[in-house]
Amino acid sequence: MNRRDMFKAGVAACAIGLTPRLASAQATFAPVPKGWRTFVLIARVEPQNGTTKAWIPLPTFEAADWQRPGNVAWTGNARVAERVRDPKYGAEMLRVEWASDQQSPAIEVTAQVQTQNRAVRIGQQQSVAPLSEAERKLNLASTDLLPTDGLVKETAEEIVRGKKDDVAKARALYDWVVENTFRNAKTLGCGVGDIASMIKSGNLNGKCADLNALFVGLARSVGLPARDVYGIRVAPSEFGFKALGAGSEVVSKAQHCRAEVWLAGSGWTPVDPADVRKVVLEEPPANLAMTDPKVVAARRALFGSWEGNWVAFNVAHDVKLPGSKEPAIPFLMYPQAENKAGFLDSLDPDKFKYRITARELTA
Secondary structure: OOOOOOOOOOHHHHEEOOOOOOOOOOOOOOOOOOOOEEEEEEEEEOOOOOOOEEEEEOOOOOEOOOEEEEEEEEEEOOOEEEEEEOOOOOOEEEEEEOOOOOOOOOEEEEEEEEEOOEEOOOOOOOOOOOOOHHHHHHOOOOOOOOOOOHHHHHHHHHHOOOOOOHHHHHHHHHHHHHHHOEEOOOOOOOOOOOHHHHHHHOOOEEOHHHHHHHHHHHHHHOOOOEEEEEEEEOOOOOOOOHHHOOOOOEOOOOEEEEEEEEEOOOEEEEEOHHHHHHHHHHOOOOOOOOOOHHHHHHHHHOEOEEOOOEEEEEOOOOEOOOOOOOOOEOOOOOOEEEEOOEEOOOOOHHHHOEEEEEEEEOO
16 A cells, blocks of 8 residues: 655665764754755554554654655555544644454555754744744643643742743743753653652653653743654764764654743744753763763753754644544654554554664755
């Protein structure tokens, strides 16, 4: 089965591996836009026999200054495969159905996307279209795991006390998350982002979907529109940061959630406190001090910029997968599949099984 949006002939011949374009490992981290890079992501899903449904996130999020989605194609032995969107957030996915007696179910999805570094002049008056009322409402709303009242609001109000403008408030929240959380290597996947439980327990740890969700929930609770952006790392860091890039062309476990906050003058502004904590924990020789030059560089850069070695899928929370009999999932960043017993374990690609690869194209 082959569907719409097929690649132009010869694209595959242009593919190259994840050739590192690295600076020597150093305390320099300053992403700036310097040209578009084109990546091809291939997700091959071959779930166990008895699997009847699957949902594969597609990198079709569009942002004029840092991501351009391209062609999508797929092939496999499913009886149904169609591109669908989450009605609330617009998260796009490939919905797949197999016959109940299908042996060796399989689907392979190929997607092309362009991305580049981004950096904004935070809060400075630029030609930025205002956020619509609908977008503002959506990005200030509570979700199942991101409440904006109670302890979350109380905590945020204390953090921003005395801050007179949105930029100062956002910076205070970012610094607080960086200074008061830690990355927990034992957290499964990217975490789940249950921020109320984190604050109530005092256990401010986890991975990107926890720590960046904490920033987003705190920001929303004090009137700053904010959102998680769910995606996947696709290439090494050009700045030599081993913790902040894909280690090989196999990126099945390279999912990463970033965040954005809306600020007048700079619009959607990139922030990633979780990656600061990742540098602290994982950047060689590991367990770095907050005063280490690499940590200082990452902390400075990741409020207002990020590197274009990562591709965004969507900004959706509490996603009810179309056609699924199971409850909504916190976010759609991993392939999902379902059999008569329920969801397969999306965090175990070897058992599930699926394989995601990323390759950069040359001109």
